[in-house]
Each structure stands twice: as C-alpha cells, then as structure tokens.
Amino acid sequence: MERLPLSATDDQLIEFADRWAALMEQENYEGAFAFTGHVPEMKWSPSLVRDVIKAYDRRDPAQRVTVYGEPTDITQRKEVSRWARNRRGEIAEIWYDLNIDGLASDLTATFVVVETDAGLEIKLNEIHVM
Numbered sequence: 001m002e003r004l005p006l007s008a009t010d011d012q013l014i015e016f017a018d019r020w021a022a023l024m025e026q027e028n029y030e031g032a033f034a035f036t037g038h039v040p041e042m043k044w045s046p047s048l049v050r051d052v053i054k055a056y057d058r059r060d061p062a063q064r065v066t067v068y069g070e071p072t073d074i075t076q077r078k079e080v081s082r083w084a085r086n087r088r089g090e091i092a093e094i095w096y097d098l099n100i101d102g103l104a105s106d107l108t109a110t111f112v113v114v115e116t117d118a119g120l121e122i123k124l125n126e127i128h129v130m
Contacts, residue, residue, distance in 0.1 A: 001037050003119035010080040016122055017078065017096040017111060024053070024065035024098075037123035039112060044124055052127045056100060056107050069099025076104045080113075089114045094122070097130070106130055 002019075004012055023032035029046035038044045054061050069076055076099060082092040092113035098105055108130040114121045 001121065002035055003116075003121055005119055006115060008120050010082075013080050013092065013094050013113060013120075013122070014078045014096075017094050017109070018067055020109075021065055021067045021096070021098065024049075025067055027064055036111065037114070037121045039123050039125045042125060049124075049127065053098075053100070053107075056105065056129075063101050066099045066102050069102050069104045071104050074104045074106050077108070085115055089116060091115050091120075093125070095130075098127070 002016070004016060008016075020032055020035050023029075023035055027050075029050045033044065033046040033049060053065055054063060056063070074097070077095055077097045079095050080092055081095070083090075085091050090112050094111040094113065096109045096111070098107045098109055100107065106129050107127065109127045110125040112123045112125050114123060
C-alpha cells in the first residue's frame, strides 16, 4: 500500500487518486487494490471492484475506468474535504468521479484519509453512483 507524507496537500491527494485510476484504466484491479488501504466494512476485493465498474450504466463488460474524460452532462469532480482528526485517525475524504471509456460519469469513488505514524493511508471507501 502506498502512503503519502503527513504534509500532503489536497493536490497530492488528488494525484494519488489519479494514480489509482491509472491502474484501473489498465484494468490492473489487483494493482489498484494493493495501492490503497480499504475500509473493512466494505469488504472490497479486486474482483468486486471490477464487477462494480463493469455493472455501471450500460453494463458493458468491455467498459473501463479512464483517467481522462470529456464532460457530458456531468463534469468530473475531484475534491478533498478535510476535518479535525477523529477517533479513527481520519482527517479527510477524497471524492473522485470516475471517467468511464473517456466520458465523465456519476460513478464516484470515495477514499478516507487516515493519519498514521507511517504517513497518510488512503483507504478505498465506496464506489457508487452519486
């Protein structure tokens, strides 16, 4: 799992999500899974992540995440919300709208940012339509 320095900026958090999306674009679901931590309650696996992407909208088994996308009636959202550290060490959340086959979509990945002694751990939380 990749970690970021405790001093990581919002731009660096978004760049982290872009690198995760680049693994998804290659359909390297194992690599994308290993790149982040995971919120345990969500029970993510590489195959479940793949299934969620393939089941979106047209349910096309060939569709995939792309890093870049043209706006449709949707504009891609990439934002970070920060707050004071909570009891679980969480300090922020990344909201990252996924592009599918080069088009902006309303399928959103959220990541929780956790402060640890080793740096910031980014955990995949949800992937769903927002």
